[in-house]
Amino acid sequence: MAIQTRSASKRANNNNENQAAEEQSPADTPPPNRAARRAAQKKEIKESKTAKVTKTTRTIRTTRSTRSVSSASRSKVLNPQTSHYEFGGVAGAIAMLTLLPLLVILFAYGCDKSGGYHPFQRFYNFMTNFDIEFLKHELLSWSYGAAIFYLGIVLQLVVYSYALPGEEVEGAPLRDGTRLKYKINAMSALQSLITLSFMSLRGQGWVMFLWVKAHFADIALFSILVSFLVSIWVYLRSFVGDKMLALGGNTGNPIYDFMIGRELNPRIGKFDIKFFTELRPGLIMWLCLNVCFGVCQWVELGRVTYSMALVLVFQAWYVVDALINESSILTTMDITTDGFGFMLAFGNLCWVPMMYSLQARYLADNPIDLSIPHLVAIVVLQFVGYYIFRSANSQKDAFRKDPKDPKVADLEFIETRAGTRLITSGWWGKARHINYLGDWLMSVAWCLPCGFGSIIPYFYCVYFAILLIHRERRDEEKCHKKYGADWERYCSIVKYHIIPGIY
Numbered sequence: 001m002a003i004q005t006r007s008a009s010k011r012a013n014n015n016n017e018n019q020a021a022e023e024q025s026p027a028d029t030p031p032p033n034r035a036a037r038r039a040a041q042k043k044e045i046k047e048s049k050t051a052k053v054t055k056t057t058r059t060i061r062t063t064r065s066t067r068s069v070s071s072a073s074r075s076k077v078l079n080p081q082t083s084h085y086e087f088g089g090v091a092g093a094i095a096m097l098t099l100l101p102l103l104v105i106l107f108a109y110g111c112d113k114s115g116g117y118h119p120f121q122r123f124y125n126f127m128t129n130f131d132i133e134f135l136k137h138e139l140l141s142w143s144y145g146a147a148i149f150y151l152g153i154v155l156q157l158v159v160y161s162y163a164l165p166g167e168e169v170e171g172a173p174l175r176d177g178t179r180l181k182y183k184i185n186a187m188s189a190l191q192s193l194i195t196l197s198f199m200s201l202r203g204q205g206w207v208m209f210l211w212v213k214a215h216f217a218d219i220a221l222f223s224i225l226v227s228f229l230v231s232i233w234v235y236l237r238s239f240v241g242d243k244m245l246a247l248g249g250n251t252g253n254p255i256y257d258f259m260i261g262r263e264l265n266p267r268i269g270k271f272d273i274k275f276f277t278e279l280r281p282g283l284i285m286w287l288c289l290n291v292c293f294g295v296c297q298w299v300e301l302g303r304v305t306y307s308m309a310l311v312l313v314f315q316a317w318y319v320v321d322a323l324i325n326e327s328s329i330l331t332t333m334d335i336t337t338d339g340f341g342f343m344l345a346f347g348n349l350c351w352v353p354m355m356y357s358l359q360a361r362y363l364a365d366n367p368i369d370l371s372i373p374h375l376v377a378i379v380v381l382q383f384v385g386y387y388i389f390r391s392a393n394s395q396k397d398a399f400r401k402d403p404k405d406p407k408v409a410d411l412e413f414i415e416t417r418a419g420t421r422l423i424t425s426g427w428w429g430k431a432r433h434i435n436y437l438g439d440w441l442m443s444v445a446w447c448l449p450c451g452f453g454s455i456i457p458y459f460y461c462v463y464f465a466i467l468l469i470h471r472e473r474r475d476e477e478k479c480h481k482k483y484g485a486d487w488e489r490y491c492s493i494v495k496y497h498i499i500p501g502i503y
């Protein structure tokens with residue numbers, strides 16, 4: 001079984017240490033003749049060198065090499081080799097490493113006021129009339145201000161995360177039985193960022209906001225670079241020391257492990273890189289970009305259209321809601337199960353801010369006025385989506401924290417042999433991932449304000465449907481492995497995956 005308690009893994013380690021000691025004991029018996037003895041000694045010296053042993057006396061060599069074997073066994077017990085590939089294996093990993101950044105570049109460079117929102121058409125034209133000089137010119141005209149803007153926000157958030165006080169909460173138990181502590185202060189980080197931005201931009205008019213819009217593609221390009229650098233760094237440091245790896249990220253194939261994430265909880269001291277990245281830079285940068293796009297419309301049009309206002313308010317609401325409920329990400333599969341690699345680094349440092357802000361950018365370039373019935377329908381959709389999303393997530397959180405809490409005490413559930421309970425009534429009795437439905441309905445409510453002049457702003461809700469269906473399958477697989485027959489029993493009670501009565 002993959003999940004072990006600390007004592008179980010200690011027992012297993014002790015067994016391995018004993019076994020390792022046993023494996024070492026024949027070396028203590030002198031080999032029958034001199035030549036053989038010399039050969040055996042040579043072999044030992046080689047082994048002990050690998051284990052960074054420098055002393056050559058036989059006793060010390062034997063002790064040290066026993067220690068190195070036991071450390072290797074420990075890491076094998078705690079970090080078994082992954083045999084199951086997700087996301088289409090190595091081919092899928094290569095596709096994600098290349099196509100996702102390409103898509104960001106297409107949407108960043110291929111969508112603007114002058115050339116229109118036709119990223120694929122413009123890419124096709126670019127490839128068929130390939131001009132290296134044009135490419136050189138584009139790259140050389142990249143503005144350093146983009147790096148200052150991007151790093152200014154991300155580094156500020158790192159400092160706030162360290163420096164601001166926050167409640168310390170424990171994460172889910174790890175497979176060695178321990179729990180990590182996390183500081184919850186995302187909302188105060190946002191408040192500090194807003195305060196500092198307001199103070200430094202005061203009296204400068206709208207210049208900075210307009211500059212960001214004009215240099216969006218430069219910022220997007222820089223965010224791709226940062227995502228790759230961060231992913232390379234966390235991948236390399238996962239080999240240093242005795243790290244706990246993600247059960248799904250230890251195949252030994254460098255491309256796949258790099259993409260899916262090798263180390264489970266990379267940390268610098270108490271600073272948890274994955275926990276920080278999951279929420280703050282992506283969501284807060286998305287909010288900042290949206291504000292810039294809103295200001296651009298205000299400056300260019302002299303007003304903010306209702307459609308822009310809806311997108312800005314809905315998305316700000318989603319971001320603030322996530323920051324307020326920061327501690328609830330500790331139970332998401334990204335934190336508990338997935339390693340931190342390219343997928344999450346790129347997803348949060350580039351994909352979320354650059355792709356999720358597409359609707360506001362589109363509306364800044366293509367202002368739209370919607371009819372009142374259209375607006376009302378969108379607002380209703382957003383409220384329904386949010387209601388399902390938040391109440392389902394909160395119901396599960398409250399139940400998992402304290403099943404006797406009066407808010408959830410009436411819920412039905414099944415006890416599992418794994419020790420946790422699965423809710424079978426309320427929201428979680430309607431579908432196994434009813435929260436995804438709410439989230440997806442909101443994504444539609446964010447695209448609809450863009451009207452029907454272009455299909456491009458609808459990219460978000462189409463991509464999001466694919467992400468959620470794929471995620472639901474991954475989670476289903478995880479739960480099936482974890483709960484076995486109990487999960488099958490749960491599925492026979494709660495039959496639908498995401499949409500009650502349909503799917």
Ligand SMILES: NC(=O)C1=CN([C@@H]2O[C@H](COP(=O)(O)OP(=O)(O)OC[C@H]3O[C@@H](n4cnc5c(N)ncnc54)[C@H](OP(=O)(O)O)[C@@H]3O)[C@@H](O)[C@H]2O)C=CC1
Pocket residue numbers: 331332333334389393396420421422423424428432433435436439467471475478479482
């Ligand atoms: N905006 C975006 O881009 C994205 C948003 N999201 C959102 O993030 C939120 C969290 O998503 P995610 O972590 O994927 O999944 P969930 O919040 O749905 O959590 C799934 C886990 O909950 C537990 N669980 C499942 N069924 C039950 C039940 N009946 N009773 C109690 N516990 C149960 C299981 O964990 P255990 O092992 O503890 O039993 C399961 O692995 C979602 O609302 C989703 O919409 C997700 C991805 C992207």
Ligand SMILES: CC(C)=CCC[C@@H](C)[C@H]1CC=C2C3=C(CC[C@@]21C)[C@@]1(C)CC[C@H](O)C(C)(C)[C@@H]1CC3
Pocket residue numbers: 100278279318321322329332334343344346347348351352
């Ligand atoms: C295409 C690609 C690189 C995909 C990577 C996936 C990531 C973009 C998403 C995986 C899970 C996410 C979550 C949120 C944002 C998107 C990513 C990082 C989230 C922080 C959004 C706000 C929500 O309230 C949330 C906190 C529940 C959510 C957690 C999962």
